Amino acid sequence: MTTGIVYDDIYLEHDIGTQLQHQESHERLIAIMDFLKQQHLLEDPNFKIIKPRKATLDQIKYVHQERLIKEIQEICDLSAKTRRLQAIDMDTVASPKTYEASLFSTGGNLQAIDEILNNNIKNAFALVRPPGHHSNSHRFAGFCIFNNIAVAAEYLFREKGIKKIVIVDWDCHHGNGTQDIFYQGPKSDSGELVIFNSHQDGRTLYPGSGFIDEVGSGKGEGRIINYPMPPGSADDVIPIYFNEIIAPICDEFKPEFILISAGFDTHWTDYTNMNWTYQAPANYLKKIKSMAQKYANERILITLEGGYELDKQARGVYNCLKVLNNEDDNLILEESRSSRTELLEYFNYKLIPALKEKLKPYWECF
DSSP states (O other), rough: EEEEEEGGGGGGGGHHHOOSTTTTTTHHHHHHHHHHHTTTGGGTTTEEEEOOOOOHHHHHHTTSSSHHHHHHHHHHHHHHHTTSSSSSSSSEETTHHHHHHHHHHHHHHHOOOOOHHTEEEEEEEEOOOOOOOTTOSSSSTBSSSSSHHHHHHHHHHHHHOOOEEEEEESSSSSHHHHHHOOOOOSSSHHHHHHEEEEETTTTTTEEEOOOOOOOOGGGGGTTTEEEEEOTTOOOHHHHHHHIIIIHHHHHHHHSEEEEEEOOOOTTTTTTSSSOTTTHHHHHHHHHHHHHHHHHHHEEEEEOOOOOOSHHHHHHHHHHHHHHHHOOOOOOOOOOOOOOOOOHHHHHIIIIIIHHHHHHHTTTTOO
């Protein structure tokens, strides 16, 4: 079976200007699609373009307050009337087509889920925007409008009968919106959810959250696992998290579907402070794919979050698509990078033991 690529030019209509060099602009998707064309990937019969549909308002309301939906409609109407961009907060901007693009961004993920569960494709990467993982039930934030990955999870629970879902968020910025939405567990009573977040330490980067003591509450207690990485952390910190934390929990939890919030702003040239190469996300994905093969019938849906060095992001996406298509050895590589010795000692002898101690009450594997 083929790997799906969700894309439509509607995502370019969320036009938020070019005031900042690293802003989440339509140029991100243009650069990705141009690179995939240059590499002849879109001509490869192993990949299939999936046209998105609009998410319904009822589906958006799985995780967002109705007031928030009306707010973005009104903001976009005002933008159309004034012919000016409208600032939602210091980072988040709307234009006339933002609301429509957001419905297609969320709906693109839902369409990919349908294609996967109907066995039309084996897995998918949703190249959508606006992104979503900073938005919670009552607030837009951090370039994000609707929380695409959160709606996708609730859609799987409520409409597709999936009982156990894992979300992996590897964006450099903590997925605080997704965590907020599911802090007390899924909104639906019919499923179980575990969230693995790996991100730059919140003491050094927006949004300033994602610490190891944030483990959830109520029916979500013990189901939120944060891995805050100090500045300078390189590719070699990924297997530590996977082998010591993610794999044991997945072996105990046995997920039926894996959702990934994929940011590519961990690259060493991006404006964050990580030290990852552009093959690092693909190597992370290889490990996650081993869990999907073991428990989830290979079902993986990736949705695009951040990443602002356009050429590096495009290569990162390309490498992940290759891994989804089982071409694990056919990646574009750059020179490997390593974390400083004292950083690796911090991960191995402080962070991981402390994280296991936090999670021990909730997981037999610890």
